[in-house]
Amino acid sequence: MAAQREMKGKNPWHRPVTILIAVLGVIAIVALVTVTVMQNQPLHQKYKYGIVLDAGSSHTAMYIYQWPAEKDNDTGRVQQTHACKVNGPGISSYWSSPSQAGDSLRKCLQDAERQVPLSRHQETPLYLGATAGMRLLSKENRSASSEVFRAVERELQRFPFSFQGARILTGQEEGAFGWVTVNYLDDRLRQGLGTRGALDLGGASTQISFVSNQEVESSENAVAFRLYGNDYHLYTHSFLCYGxxxxxxxxxxxxxxxxxxxxxxxxxxxxxxxxxxxxxxxxxxxxxxxxxxxxxxxxxxxxxxxxxxxxxxxxxxxxxxxxxxxxxxxxxxxxxxxxxxxxxxxxxxxxxxxxxxxxxxxxxxxxxxxxxxxxxxxxxxxxxxxxxxxxxxxxxxxxxxxxxxxxxxxxxxxxxxxxxIKKISGSDAGWTLGYMLNLTNMVPAEAPDTPPLPYAGFVTIVTCMALLLVFLLVLSLRSYWPRCRPAQTRII
The missing domain is CATH 3.30.420.150 (Exopolyphosphatase. Domain 2)
Known part of the structure; x- marks a missing residue:
């Protein structure tokens, strides 16, 4: 009994201070891991929205895009969430009755009011881009073209979105933005991979765009982009009247x-x-x-x-x-x-x-x-x-x-x-997404900074380090571990 009391007295694990330190150390390590995991848990996603109307020669279509709202500088991945085809012909067909051009858009815009959350209405940019049909009308009758645009703008301004204007895209823009859309959706730009060429055919024009490995001999067919830190020298041409x-x-x-x-x-x-x-x-x-x-x-x-x-x-x-x-x-x-x-x-x-x-x-x-x-x-x-x-x-x-x-x-x-193709990753192929990305500067010229480790890797490393600290703590108290002594035989 005396020997047991002596061993118990020398065992540090029976000292209150040692036990308290060990318990606090374990609690601190568990708390570190728990806080790290909770802090980095994905939160309920909030989104921002953008609306683009494609006023083509034969019809008009509306596209709604969304992206994560918490991303810095709105650099989150953009996805199409909804599309609406406007009933009737393209807006250029209403040159003799311009008010009908605006009226034709109303149903799809009302649809957009339902699709975009009410809290986001006033901050959601709304764009209208017209292509070859309006280019032809402007060429033939500039006054009629202006009247159509005025009617369209009046209708768009009636809705609660942030209207950013309506204008005619040049053929070069139409081709270049189509190229941006294709390569953005294919994730070729951010990854720095080889790009895809884009072939677009509408009712009144057709476009071809691709990155050339030689100097473009015609300046009107050359477009330069710097996207995600990479330079792209693009050949593009739009053939008006060849839709x-x-x-x-x-x-x-x-x-x-x-x-x-x-x-x-x-x-x-x-x-x-x-x-x-x-x-x-x-x-x-x-x-x-x-x-x-x-x-x-x-x-x-x-x-x-x-x-x-x-x-x-x-x-x-x-x-x-x-x-x-x-x-x-x-x-x-x-x-x-x-x-x-x-x-x-x-x-x-x-x-x-x-x-x-x-x-x-x-x-x-x-x-x-x-x-x-x-x-x-x-x-x-x-x-x-x-x-x-x-x-x-x-x-x-x-x-x-x-x-x-x-x-x-x-x-x-x-x-x-x-x-x-019709779609890429759920979004329609065409110039509209590239147009919005350009106007909102959502594709940075330089590659954005990213954390050195992915979330899962970061949590794994922190957990391993915490476990290592526990092991080292226990090992550091090795000299205080109780030791079993061999029983001594008493000779009578």
Missing amino acids: KDQVLKLALVQLTESGERQVSDPCFHPGYNVTKEYSAVYNSPCVTARKSKETSFTHIGTGNALKCQEVVRRVLDFGRCNFSSCSFNQVYQPPLRGTFRAFSAFYFVMNFLNLTSDPLERVKEKLEHYCATPWTQVKQDHPDIKEKYLAEYCFSGTYIVTLLTEGYNFTSESWNDIKF
Whole structure:
């Protein structure tokens, strides 16, 4: 008993001060780990919003974007949360009754009021960008263009958002912002990866944009960006009057120049027979005034994709080139480089024709077969599509293939570098996101600073260090650990 009392007296773990220090040390370490984990836990996400209206030649669409509100300088990842297609044609079609242009936007803007939280309304920027349709109207009738914009601005200002103005984008801007959108959504910019080229096709214009590895010979086709610390030298060009709707008018002009009352057209299905007004063909600034005395003509389809391609070739000017290389219409274009994303009408037409994933030779074969399909069969196969739009797919598909191969110089091999898309990561491909990112400076010129460690790695290191401290604390008291002594044999 005396020996046990002696050992107990020498054991420091039975001293109140030692026990108190050890307990406080463990509590402090547990508290350190707990506070670190709680401090770095993700909070309930709050968002900011932006709204962009794309006023195209054939229709207007509204897109709502959101990004994390707590990010410094609004550099959080931007995502599309909602889209609304405006009923009716593009705003340029309302040149004779401008007030209707503003009225047409009301339903989608009311939709935006419901989609964006009430507390964010007044701080949400609202933009409207008009493209080729309004560029043509401004070129033809500047006064009418101004009246349309005034009506649109009055309507936009009635809503509680932070209206930032409405304006016409240049063709160069439309192409460049489309390129930014594609590469931002593909996360090619922040990661410093090789970029994608962008191919856009609308009703009145078409754009091609890509990073070139050689100096751009034409200054009007050169755009420079510095994004996330990387420099990009971009080639971009917009062909006004070469969207799918306007180029169809140009093709019909060639077929109707003689002023005949019946016009055979290989770009429309066999059996297609519709009477059309000459004024509907010659009512665009892309088309020169006609001289025929006839007021209408009978449009007769013959359904031959190869002959249709010849019609398209005559619309595209492949004459002399004053540069080292050209696309068409004497426009400079450097050699193609990298992979491409084709969107807007490129996607919608090729998707309808089921040609988005086939090699070029197979695309041509399927297109020939489709164009040769009788009009009655086509209507029977697609009863839900308006005949006006359904009738134009043969021409549009042939135009796209000719434009990409003979206009932009894609070959059978590089055709596989094109991916036809509608969305990327849930957001529509197009110029609108790139436009908003540019106006809000949400893509920094320099790469933003980031923590040296990710959250999970930081917590792991802190936890390991805490456990190491506990181990060292226990080890430092090793000399005070109780020791078992061998029992002594008492000799009697």
